[in-house]
Amino acid sequence: QKEVEQDPGPLSVPEGAIVSLNCTYSNSAFQYFMWYRQYSRKGPELLMYTYSSGNKEDGRFTAQVDKSSKYISLFIRDSQPSDSATYLCAMSGDSNYQLIWGAGTKLIIKP
Amino acid sequence: NAGVTQTPKFRILKIGQSMTLQCAQDMNHNYMYWYRQDPGMGLKLIYYSVGAGITDKGEVPNGYNVSRSTTEDFPLRLELAAPSQTSVYFCASSPGQGWEDYGYTFGSGTRLTVV
Numbered sequence: 001q002k003e004v005e006q007d008p009g010p011l012s013v014p015e016g017a018i019v020s021l022n023c024t025y026s027n028s029a030f031q032y033f034m035w036y037r038q039y040s041r042k043g044p045e046l047l048m049y050t051y052s053s054g055n056k057e058d059g060r061f062t063a064q065v066d067k068s069s070k071y072i073s074l075f076i077r078d079s080q081p082s083d084s085a086t087y088l089c090a091m092s093g094d095s096n097y098q099l100i101w102g103a104g105t106k107l108i109i110k111p
Numbered sequence: 112n113a114g115v116t117q118t119p120k121f122r123i124l125k126i127g128q129s130m131t132l133q134c135a136q137d138m139n140h141n142y143m144y145w146y147r148q149d150p151g152m153g154l155k156l157i158y159y160s161v162g163a164g165i166t167d168k169g170e171v172p173n174g175y176n177v178s179r180s181t182t183e184d185f186p187l188r189l190e191l192a193a194p195s196q197t198s199v200y201f202c203a204s205s206p207g208q209g210w211e212d213y214g215y216t217f218g219s220g221t222r223l224t225v226v
Contacts, residue, residue: 088153103152
């Protein structure tokens, strides 16, 4: 079993829809949770960062962590074609600065 | 600010050849990483460094080598290239100080094909 599971998609939704992207994990020591966005033929870029449980909002993006269920989510409101990308979750415990990565979900927003 | 710069962007190698992938960052980050990304497989850590003169193996180090003589540069060496090393390689850096500075900055990648 992988430490971090993420549905590879693709997930295709119409423009303006609310998008939900998710990851599950097995290591209860993880405390730091990140979402990265990767456009085609580019490197990943940090989108959202949360510590422990709870929600964090940044514009149209909301990151949610449920440590009791070992489940994290990224919500995108009013989705735009420019949001089309691969979204990778990443997480880590307290002992070092190394991240454990999900495989990424490919998101397609149809105009 | 250039961030993380990787060269070359593309390369085709023949089996058995060697090459060095260059990575440089200008953010004075302590931590640097090399990843490979294969379709549907996510990012796999090859090697990482916590500072000049200090390197350590990641998840998939076989067939690769690294050095870190300065804070800025972290080259990745491929010896005796094999088709299994066909991949996209990303270099990344992070401050490595304080949990709020956790974000990695990635380069734009090197697409390597071994034939």
